[in-house]
Amino acid sequence: MADLNRTALYDLHIELGARMVPFAGYEMPVQYPSGVMKEHLHTTEKAGLFDVSHMGQVVLWPESGKYEDAALALENLVPVNVLDLKPKRQRYAMFTNDAGGIEDDLMLANLGDHIFVVVNAACKDADIAHMRHHLSDTCKIEVLEDRALLALQGPAAEAALAKLAPEVVTMKFMDVTALSINGVDCVISRSGYTGEDGYEISVPSKDAEALARALLADPDVEPIGLGARDSLRLEAGLCLYGHDIDQTTSPVEAALDWAIQKARRRGGERAGGFPGADRILRELETGPSRRRVGILPDGRAPMREGTPLYAAQTGGGPIGNITSGAFGPSIERPMSMGYVGIDHAVDGTQIYGEVRGKRMPATVAPMPFRASTFKR
């Protein structure tokens, strides 16, 4: 696979028998020999180790040395309260555009004298250029090219990681801390993209393979590929950028209102002041015209991305479409998410998805489809 980047764990993936596929410019493991279904279930029953080193890791260093200055600058790009984020805490955010759409979603953390940002692999070059363009007056923007990112997810994640770093037991969901594992400086957050309790570990690339091997030495920990990562996040109701959210979907349409804290809403201390604020703040008050919802097909056939949705079995134009769809190994049924007109965005509403020319019944349903197990 020419011209593709490899992560620090490439050789380990091959050794473990991974099937590698191109993903966002990287050669990544889509599955290991046990397959997507077993990998998914292993993660929800024990613990899974994911290589997510393709994601972008960026540090914003305020020139003044004060977190507040970096936070206020970053608030110009995201509809999120960055200023009041407590030290060693992490928060979900999105870069918005002038039309109120989403350029990327990201995690940001207050690490005292700097902000630690993790962005999607496919968007990272654009995100870095965006931050350089808008934040360079107040911050030095350091791209961490030489760090890998591992995610350890599932009910056995805490015990497995605690064997190497006992302090992680005391962390709560969305805590972030810098600590040493086997003498290696890591940044650990108690978060992830599976709906399970777990951790993400930023580690120097040169030490990543040794850490991965140390974690895999635990009999409860298995390597998990991108295939199961996708079914896990979909069961958890989490958005995949480029599919469930994109440059045309606003955070309110995407049902991400919860990520926009009071301080940035109308009447808040720092209301607006981010790209697309007019549309986003208006939609928060008057409601959007469409909304992202969970959709459970009544039958066994998955309704995949692009499936048009209808209000009735016959007649009428489309009311929306599916943006992600797959089989849910834990819930043992197909599941989807997508956008529907606001009149249909009510749990329990019967809708129809057109699969191979036939309109098949489905029901608008609450997410997550599988209950999350975060340690709050």
Place this chain on the structure above:
Amino acid sequence: MKYTEEHEWLRVEEDLVVVGITEHASEQLGDIVFVELPEEGKTVTKDEEVVVIESVKAASDILAPLDGEIVEVNEALTDNPALVNEDPQGDGWIFKLKVEDLAAVDDYMDEKEYKDLIG
């Protein structure tokens, strides 16, 4: 047993042709989560899409290998589509076809030719 370039296998059982997908195909598809079976009694023409197999990755069509009538489908796959992964060339069979001309089965590849195809 005979094999098609579409990675289906054909086995003649008395006057019927039993059809399924090969082990190679089932490995490539990954975990199979849904098989949309045709109606029994349906008349089909060669290369017509008669079955849809949904795996964790994608939907794939199974083509009718010959003209004929679908006389039986493997109902067990409705409740347990994973049978296609577990035993693709046995219990994971998909449908039985009644054909005019059983000799036409011989036009398909034998095992050696199929193995050469998949490398």
